[in-house]
Structure formats: structure tokens, C-alpha cells
Amino acid sequence: MTERPPLSSAHELLRRTTADAHSRVDALLGGGLASSEGYGMYLRGMHRFIQVSEARLAGHGVMLGVARDRLEQDLAALSFEPIRPVAAPPPEPDRVARLGWEYVVSGASVGARYLLRQAQQLGYSAEHGARFLAGHAGDPVWPRFLVRLARERFTPDELDTLRDAALDAFAAAESAFKTARQENVHG
Ligand code: HEM
Numbered sequence: 001m002t003e004r005p006p007l008s009s010a011h012e013l014l015r016r017t018t019a020d021a022h023s024r025v026d027a028l029l030g031g032g033l034a035s036s037e038g039y040g041m042y043l044r045g046m047h048r049f050i051q052v053s054e055a056r057l058a059g060h061g062v063m064l065g066v067a068r069d070r071l072e073q074d075l076a077a078l079s080f081e082p083i084r085p086v087a088a089p090p091p092e093p094d095r096v097a098r099l100g101w102e103y104v105v106s107g108a109s110v111g112a113r114y115l116l117r118q119a120q121q122l123g124y125s126a127e128h129g130a131r132f133l134a135g136h137a138g139d140p141v142w143p144r145f146l147v148r149l150a151r152e153r154f155t156p157d158e159l160d161t162l163r164d165a166a167l168d169a170f171a172a173a174e175s176a177f178k179t180a181r182q183e184n185v186h187g
Pocket residue numbers: 011014015022025026029030031032033049103104105106107108109110111112114115170173
């Protein structure tokens with residue numbers, strides 16, 4: 001029988017195996033929000049990523065409708081167009097895979113605290129243009145997710161599923177930011 005992993009090992013695995021993917025997303029964003037154009041790209045990429053995540057999670061786990069609304073308000077406030085819609089991906093039926101995806105959606109709020117300060121330096125606020133980041137940065141979604149993750153006991157197969165889903169989610173985010181960069185920010 002395989003030994004059960006200790007409490008934090010699932011988080012440790014996710015952090016370690018997605019570190020390169022996080023660096024790629026970070027690099028696509030130039031390490032932060034240096035200009036309004038860069039900020040527009042971030043908003044558009046996150047909007048697409050949250051839309052895809054909403055479809056994959058299909059009402060399970062983290063609720064993303066409010067985040068999407070805020071992103072749409074920020075995009076409108078800055079006169080940026082969302083990325084052109086594509087067909088939504090199917091819901092993810094596997095609960096463990098959904099948790100892996102949620103790791104990435106929830107973890108994006110960790111960086112949001114840092115990105116909010118940069119958006120504020122560009123002149124945006126919780127009232128104008130930075131509703132999403134202000135909401136995301138103050139959201140307890142990340143500590144709550146970590147508590148849920150720590151309560152789980154995964155089999156080795158499930159750990160593979162968890163990791164693969166987190167990598168899929170990062171790939172979706174990467175693709176969203178690439179599209180956001182390629183398309184004209186103003187539609
Ligand atoms: C330029 C944009 C970004 C910056 C500067 C940034 C920065 C950060 C920072 C400083 C942390 C904390 C690292 C630590 O405590 O060791 C973090 C964690 C994280 N970020 Fe980002 N981030 C960015 C974008 C994103 C995006 C777009 C996503 C997801 C789509 C994301 C997903 C995550 C995840 C999952 C974690 C948690 C890592 C862990 O502790 O397990 N980040 N980010």
C-alpha cells in the first residue's frame with residue numbers, strides 16, 4: 001500500500017510543478033503592470049481565463065461570476081474590448097481535477113495584491129478601473145482553498161490528476177494572455 005502524503009504535500013507538489021508555468025505567465029505580463037496597455041492586456045487575459053474557468057468548474061468550488069462582472073466593468077472603464085468569445089470548454093466532471101484548476105484560479109489572488117498596488121500607481125482604483133484587482137486582492141479565496149486542500153487525502157493517481165489539471169489551467173491562462181497580447185487591446 002502506498003503511504004499517504006503528509007498534509008502540505010499536495011500544495012508543495014502543485015507549487016513545484018507549476019513554478020515554470022507561473023514564470024511563463026509572469027513573463028507574458030512583463031513581470032507586472034508597467035503601463036495602461038500592459039494593464040489592459042492583464043484584464044483581457046484574466047477575463048478570458050475566468051470565463052474558461054467558469055465553464056470548467058461549472059458552479060462547483062470558487063464562484064467566479066462576480067470576478068467576471070468586475071473584470072467587465074474594468075474593461076469598460078478603460079475602454080478596452082474583451083477578447084472575442086469562443087466556444088466554452090465542457091465542465092470538468094472530476095472533483096480532484098476541479099481542485100487542481102481551482103488552485104490556479106485561487107492562487108491568482110496572491111499576485112493580485114502586488115498587481116493592485118501597480119494598478120493604483122497607474123491611477124486606477126476600486127471605484128474606477130481596478131474593481132477586479134481590489135476585490136480579488138481582499139478576497140479570502142486563497143487561504144480558504146488551502147484549508148480545503150489540506151483536508152484532502154489524495155491517492156498517487158489523484159495527485160497526478162491534481163497536478164495535470166493545474167498545468168491545464170496554467171496553459172489556459174498562458175493562452176489567454178498570449179491572445180490578449182496578439183489582439184489589439186481596443187478590439
Ligand atoms: C504579472 C503577474 C503576476 C505576478 C507578478 C504574480 C506574482 C505572484 C506572487 C508574488 C506570488 C506569491 C509567491 C509566493 O508566495 O511564493 C504568486 C503566487 C501565485 N500565483 Fe501569481 N502572479 C501573477 C500572475 C498570476 C496569474 C495570472 C495566475 C493564474 C492564472 C497566478 C497564479 C498564482 C498561483 C497559483 C500562486 C500560488 C503559488 C503557491 O504558493 O502555491 N499568478 N504570484
